[in-house]
Amino acid sequence: MQRSFFARNPSVLIFIALLAVFTLTVTVMSEAMGMGVLSTSFIKTLGKTLCLCLIAIAMDLVWGYCGILSLGHFAFFGLGGYMIGMWLMYERTKGIVLGSLENAPLPPTPEEVRDAIGTQIFGVVGGAEIPMIWFFADSLAAQLALVVLVPGALALIFGWLAFRSRVTGVYLSILTQAMTLALSLYLFQNDSGLRGNNGLSGLQNIPGLSGMSQAWVSLWFLWASALALGLGYLMAAWVVSGKFGSVIRGIRDDEARVRFLGYNVEGYKLFVFTVTAIIAAVAGALYYPQAGIINPAEIAPIASIYLAVWVAIGGRGRLYGAVIGAAFVSLLSSWFTGGGAPDVNLGFYRIQWTDWWLVLLGLSFVAVTLFAPKGMGGLFDYLVRKPMPDRPGADLGPDQGSRREVEQ
Amino acid sequence: MSTLLEVSGVSVSFDGFKAINNLSFQIADAELRAIIGPNGAGKTTFMDIVTGKTRPNEGRVIWGDKSVSLLKMSESQIARAGVGRKFQRPTVFEDQTVRENLAMALRNDRSPWAVLFYKKTTDGAARIEALADEINLTAQLTRKAGELSHGQKQWLEIGMLLAQDPKLLLVDEPAAGMTPAERDHTTDILKEAAKTRAVVVVEHDMDFVEKLNCKVTVLHEGSVLAEGSLAHVTANKDVIDVYLGR
Ligand SMILES: Nc1ncnc2c1ncn2[C@@H]1O[C@H](COP(=O)(O)OP(=O)(O)OP(=O)(O)O)[C@@H](O)[C@H]1O
Ligand SMILES: [Mg+2]
Numbered sequence: 252m253q254r255s256f257f258a259r260n261p262s263v264l265i266f267i268a269l270l271a272v273f274t275l276t277v278t279v280m281s282e283a284m285g286m287g288v289l290s291t292s293f294i295k296t297l298g299k300t301l302c303l304c305l306i307a308i309a310m311d312l313v314w315g316y317c318g319i320l321s322l323g324h325f326a327f328f329g330l331g332g333y334m335i336g337m338w339l340m341y342e343r344t345k346g347i348v349l350g351s352l353e354n355a356p357l358p359p360t361p362e363e364v365r366d367a368i369g370t371q372i373f374g375v376v377g378g379a380e381i382p383m384i385w386f387f388a389d390s391l392a393a394q395l396a397l398v399v400l401v402p403g404a405l406a407l408i409f410g411w412l413a414f415r416s417r418v419t420g421v422y423l424s425i426l427t428q429a430m431t432l433a434l435s436l437y438l439f440q441n442d443s444g445l446r447g448n449n450g451l452s453g454l455q456n457i458p459g460l461s462g463m464s465q466a467w468v469s470l471w472f473l474w475a476s477a478l479a480l481g482l483g484y485l486m487a488a489w490v491v492s493g494k495f496g497s498v499i500r501g502i503r504d505d506e507a508r509v510r511f512l513g514y515n516v517e518g519y520k521l522f523v524f525t526v527t528a529i530i531a532a533v534a535g536a537l538y539y540p541q542a543g544i545i546n547p548a549e550i551a552p553i554a555s556i557y558l559a560v561w562v563a564i565g566g567r568g569r570l571y572g573a574v575i576g577a578a579f580v581s582l583l584s585s586w587f588t589g590g591g592a593p594d595v596n597l598g599f600y601r602i603q604w605t606d607w608w609l610v611l612l613g614l615s616f617v618a619v620t621l622f623a624p625k626g627m628g629g630l631f632d633y634l635v636r637k638p639m640p641d642r643p644g645a646d647l648g649p650d651q652g653s654r655r656e657v658e659q
Numbered sequence: 660m661s662t663l664l665e666v667s668g669v670s671v672s673f674d675g676f677k678a679i680n681n682l683s684f685q686i687a688d689a690e691l692r693a694i695i696g697p698n699g700a701g702k703t704t705f706m707d708i709v710t711g712k713t714r715p716n717e718g719r720v721i722w723g724d725k726s727v728s729l730l731k732m733s734e735s736q737i738a739r740a741g742v743g744r745k746f747q748r749p750t751v752f753e754d755q756t757v758r759e760n761l762a763m764a765l766r767n768d769r770s771p772w773a774v775l776f777y778k779k780t781t782d783g784a785a786r787i788e789a790l791a792d793e794i795n796l797t798a799q800l801t802r803k804a805g806e807l808s809h810g811q812k813q814w815l816e817i818g819m820l821l822a823q824d825p826k827l828l829l830v831d832e833p834a835a836g837m838t839p840a841e842r843d844h845t846t847d848i849l850k851e852a853a854k855t856r857a858v859v860v861v862e863h864d865m866d867f868v869e870k871l872n873c874k875v876t877v878l879h880e881g882s883v884l885a886e887g888s889l890a891h892v893t894a895n896k897d898v899i900d901v902y903l904g905r
Binding site: 495497500501504505507508509510513514522 | 733752
């Protein structure tokens with residue numbers, strides 16, 4: 252009696268297929284495969300874009316479906332990046348240290364190795380001690396677990412405090428911004444133990460894979476990012492297509508009503524907030540090894556606002572909309588800010604896109620909000636769905652199918 | 660018949676204005692009760708108190724055989740304890756289908772995990788079909804609730820209420836915006852429901868109340884003005900003065 256999940260959600264299958272075709276095409280055209288149409292740095296850009304699409308899905312779940320306008324999800328993204336970055340940097344430095352001590356007359360003691368690593372990593376912030384928070388940095392498994400646990404715990408605690416006291420709407424958004432700002436200011440401090448404003452660098456070098464060229468590393472990360480995005484999309488689609496999705500959309504539209512149906516709204520919000528924070532963290536953990544460097548500026552409050560803009564432009568409340576928005580806007584953004592777009596000479600003024608791109612983005616955001624609230628994803632409605640009756644105004648009468656005041 | 664809900668000595672004030680003033684009210688296990696009264700009498704506020712939306716300044720609200728206080732419980736806990744509510748303005752989830760609306764209300768485990776891994780069952784589907792039939796919305800099951808007429812939305816909300824399978828139904832102005840035929844059907848639904856549970860109906864329409872044929876409580880300025888059969892209260896001089904005579 253039940254049709255299969257994919258039959259009920261054809262867009263999922265289409266998305267997965269497109270993602271597979273995309274990944275395959277990029278792979279074939281990559282340097283590693285010998286064709287070299289696409290440069291390694293461009294492949295990294297594409298891989299990073301896939302990670303941004305993944306965090307956009309998280310944002311769409313929490314905002315588009317559950318109605319919580321979180322302006323702090325990039326904090327979780329950044330934390331995920333820091334957690335994996337610690338292992339990458341520690342192991343790589345350890346390799347270098349061991350290499351340089353190889354020719355010493357006496358084999359180095361573990362303390363000497365640790366001291367040398369400490370000096371190498373923390374010299375820039377005037378320290379040599381390895382801080383306590385690096386305790387697990389030697390273990391990939393532990394740091395991978397922390398990628399999930401640290402942002403997850405932060406989201407859980409923050410969400411519990413905020414939702415329990417029924418903070419909603421604009422106030423909640425401001426609160427998430429405050430959390431993001433606090434985190435980034437904390438990380439900017441040298442004694443935060445994460446190298447202050449220097450951040451973590453050299454993350455593109457994967458310990459133990461020194462023999463592998465960056466062309467191949469970039470390809471592996473592209474595959475991993477594509478896999479994560481595909482799985483994330485699948486999971487999100489499964490969550491929103493069932494009864495859970497029905498409940499969280501209910502919370503978005505009228506949370507008091509959901510409460511009176513007996514659902515613990517705060518519990519649901521906390522659940523969605525935490526799960527999406529973890530998705531964001533995983534996306535970050537895949538992003539920063541491709542970026543090569545992470546510093547506190549990445550966690551700046553504005554980053555999370557951009558995320559909301561992507562999802563709004565792409566079309567919130569539909570997963571592919573979020574993906575389209577993130578991919579389109581972030582690629583366009585790097586094209587404009589990277590000097591790819593030619594300047595426009597107006598005679599009296601020269602528009603330089605590196606300066607004006609943000610203005611353009613802001614204007615598009617306002618335009619989409621005002622004129623196309625469904626975003627770019629809404630275009631698909633013209634292809635697939637029958638247009639919905641749009642009945643503004645109050646009911647005119649009590650009869651069945653009553654007309655509205657302003658019938659169109 | 661034992662007492663299901665007992666409200667005693669409850670008062671609520673909004674910025675000094677006493678919306679509910681030392682109100683006491685009781686309802687038995689399987690009883691149909693109508694509440695009438697002029698605008699601003701505090702009928703909706705009374706429901707807000709019972710369902711946990713508004714906390715009273717003083718008084719007690721005692722529920723069920725075990726005599727637990729509803730004042731310490733959250734809205735969702737009260738709903739799970741068996742109090743269902745239909746709002747004055749029909750509030751259904753307009754962006755979702757009639758079926759989804761009913762499915763959400765269906766009595767089931769409400770914890771996030773259970774809902775996440777919820778599997779549609781033939782029992783649940785059958786229950787939804789039966790409810791849809793009762794509220795005349797079988798043909799609309801796959802339509803979005805936002806496309807329904809005002810009266811149909813009222814029915815859908817009543818259907819959601821029944822789907823919750825509550826012990827007490829609080830129904831605020833169910834017949835507003837309905838045709839006479841629709842009203843009659845609504846009366847039938849409520850009477851049927853009251854056979855197995857307590858139903859409290861707030862309504863302004865006297866014809867509707869008459870058809871319910873039940874005990875009537877008249878509220879005025881936040882407290883009970885009169886109580887008894889409709890004939891009894893409509894003969895009451897105070898009631899005529901404040902409500903009927905206008
Ligand atoms: N949240 C609130 N804040 C301030 N005043 C309120 C609030 N809720 C209700 N009131 C006031 O309390 C009084 C009782 O309101 P209530 O909605 O309970 O009346 P009602 O009997 O349901 O009226 P109606 O028949 O018009 O629905 C009104 O004067 C109303 O203005
Ligand atoms: Mg009212």
